[in-house]
Amino acid sequence: MWSLFHKLGSPRPFYEISDRLLPILGCLTVIFLSVGTIWALGFAPPDYQQGESVRIMYVHVPSAIVAQSSYMIMAIAGAVFLIWRIKIADIALQCAAPIGASLTLLALATGAIWGKPTWGAWWVWDARLTSTLILFFLFIGVIVLRSAKEGSEAVGRATATLAVVGLVNLPVIKFSVDWWFTLHQSSSFSLTEKPSMPVEMWLPLVVMVAGFYLFFFYVWIFSVRTEILKREYRSQWVRFIHDV
Amino acid sequence: MLETIRRDLLLHFRKPADILNPLAFFVLIISLFPFGVGPSASILSEISAGVIWVAALLTTLFSIDMMFKSDYEDGTLEQIVLGKESLLLVVYGKVFAQWLVGGLMITLMSPLFGMMFYVNNDGIFATALALMLATPTMTLLGSIGAALTLGLNKGGVLISILVLPLYLPVLILGVAMIDSAIVGDDYVGHVFWLAAILVVSTGFAPLATELGIRISLSE
Numbered sequence: 282m283w284s285l286f287h288k289l290g291s292p293r294p295f296y297e298i299s300d301r302l303l304p305i306l307g308c309l310t311v312i313f314l315s316v317g318t319i320w321a322l323g324f325a326p327p328d329y330q331q332g333e334s335v336r337i338m339y340v341h342v343p344s345a346i347v348a349q350s351s352y353m354i355m356a357i358a359g360a361v362f363l364i365w366r367i368k369i370a371d372i373a374l375q376c377a378a379p380i381g382a383s384l385t386l387l388a389l390a391t392g393a394i395w396g397k398p399t400w401g402a403w404w405v406w407d408a409r410l411t412s413t414l415i416l417f418f419l420f421i422g423v424i425v426l427r428s429a430k431e432g433s434e435a436v437g438r439a440t441a442t443l444a445v446v447g448l449v450n451l452p453v454i455k456f457s458v459d460w461w462f463t464l465h466q467s468s469s470f471s472l473t474e475k476p477s478m479p480v481e482m483w484l485p486l487v488v489m490v491a492g493f494y495l496f497f498f499y500v501w502i503f504s505v506r507t508e509i510l511k512r513e514y515r516s517q518w519v520r521f522i523h524d525v
Numbered sequence: 526m527l528e529t530i531r532r533d534l535l536l537h538f539r540k541p542a543d544i545l546n547p548l549a550f551f552v553l554i555i556s557l558f559p560f561g562v563g564p565s566a567s568i569l570s571e572i573s574a575g576v577i578w579v580a581a582l583l584t585t586l587f588s589i590d591m592m593f594k595s596d597y598e599d600g601t602l603e604q605i606v607l608g609k610e611s612l613l614l615v616v617y618g619k620v621f622a623q624w625l626v627g628g629l630m631i632t633l634m635s636p637l638f639g640m641m642f643y644v645n646n647d648g649i650f651a652t653a654l655a656l657m658l659a660t661p662t663m664t665l666l667g668s669i670g671a672a673l674t675l676g677l678n679k680g681g682v683l684i685s686i687l688v689l690p691l692y693l694p695v696l697i698l699g700v701a702m703i704d705s706a707i708v709g710d711d712y713v714g715h716v717f718w719l720a721a722i723l724v725v726s727t728g729f730a731p732l733a734t735e736l737g738i739r740i741s742l743s744e
Contacts, residue, residue: 363736418690425686429677435744439673439737443687446669446733450691453722457694 290367292509293518299502306499313492320485328482337395339486343493345388345413351381351497352416355423356448359441369505371437372512374444375427376504380497382420389413408459415454419447432512526610529618530625536595537626544626547588551631554580555638566643573642574703577652581631582663582692588627589667589688590681592619593738597675603742612738616731620661620668628660644707651706655699658719665730666691672737676744695722 288294321339328335355377362370392410393403404410427440478486513519537544558576562568596602605615635656639649670688677683702715 415690415693418686422687422690425683426673429674429683433744435676435740438740438743442669442733442736442740443673446691449729450694453694454690457697460697 290365290369292369292513295369296506296509296518296522299506303499303502303506306495306502310492310495310499313488313495317485317488317492321489324481325485326479326481331399334395334398335482337391339489341388341391341395342486343490344384344391346490347493347497348381348384348388348413348416350494351377351384351501352419352444352451353448355381356444359444362441363438363445369509371434371441372505372508373501374423374441375437376508377501378420378423378427380500380504382417382424384493384497385413385417385420389417412455412458415458416451419451422447526614526618529610529615530622533619533622534625537622543588543591544630547584547627548630548634550587551580551584551634554583555641559641570643570645570648570707573639573644573648574652574700574707576642577635577638577656578696578700578703581628581635581656581660582689582696584631585627585660585663585667586685586688589623589664589671590684592623592668592671593675594671597741602675602738606739606742613731613735616668616734616738620664620731620734623668624661624664628656628664632656632660647709648703648707651703651712654716655702655719658716658723659695659699662695662719662723662726663692665726665734668734669730669737672734672741675738675741695719698722 289298317339322336325336325339327333355374358370358373358377361367362374389410392413396405397403423440423444426443427436430436510519510523555576558572559569562572593602596605606612632653635652636649639652644652667684667688670684673687674683698715698718702712702719705712705715
């Protein structure tokens, strides 16, 4: 087990292992997302109050969930980089940030589109919306700091520190915002309780959430591979693999 | 640590503009609001807490940029890191000195603006108390941003983007505290929350700042 981690920590084995993994991941992403989308848009029942607009949930909820997870993943990559100085963790952090930011933006946009017919406003200063917006700003901070100096290790470590500080702060921000104002309904899902939705509605949602996770990992690993090539293009093995 | 505080204060007082510019900035931001929203007493007293807080946040960010900058540029910071005294204690000293000339001044000036915004006495007292508890937190969190962006020449804007989201809890709690004081509610809970955040950030933020300084110097 440990040797696998050690292997994945250095660029070349990671590149080679992910080369085999990526097509499988891509196929699974396509399958899950298309099954989920068709099921959610075509067959899931409309809500008795919200009508057809409830279908936006099948994009909104997964993107919000995966956006939050991707901050978590990014910050863990940052911690790994700070503690063990594994180069690939820096690359992983750098690549996770834009994906996370895009998913956060998607969650905000779909939320606004859904909010207009349901709450009567595009934007409400509600706790969950606001903390998602703050999450977006945290992602922006990481992206901006990381791009201040391309490829510099010191900036990578500074960014990792920022990501970890942000992770420590996130619960406090979430708490204070929750306490500030709440209009949003409570979580759609929790691990411990039975969902309040009927099975025909939450099953496609689960498929969509899984699809979004797969999508995140696919794009993430893909961009990590690209970044490895960008940073290591001078090394022997890259020339060997790509025959240049 | 005391030596650091003494040295930093001396540096600040030798260049009074460094202290006075942020305070002038603070005064200006606040004074612009009545022009923006009109001189009506009811509106002004309603928005007073938010205005004073946002101005305090911006002022802190405005001055935090310079916190390590000159020491970094003339090599003093490197000597401090190489020197005998622990960098962590130096960070505590610098943050404290920075707060004395920044946050504390803002706190002391706040009653004046409370009056200009027609806030009642309870509200004025709560504003000062909230700022007293929260401005050190702002300086502490800001010092992390200042340390992380040291080696990069676009520090100022970058610090705001990095640090402002982290300021949200103190902003929310502080403004809520003042608002409940103005309407005569009990606000002990808010005081405890702000104090708790201050204690936690006093304990942990300088560690991140220290790490940030080391990282920036390793470049």
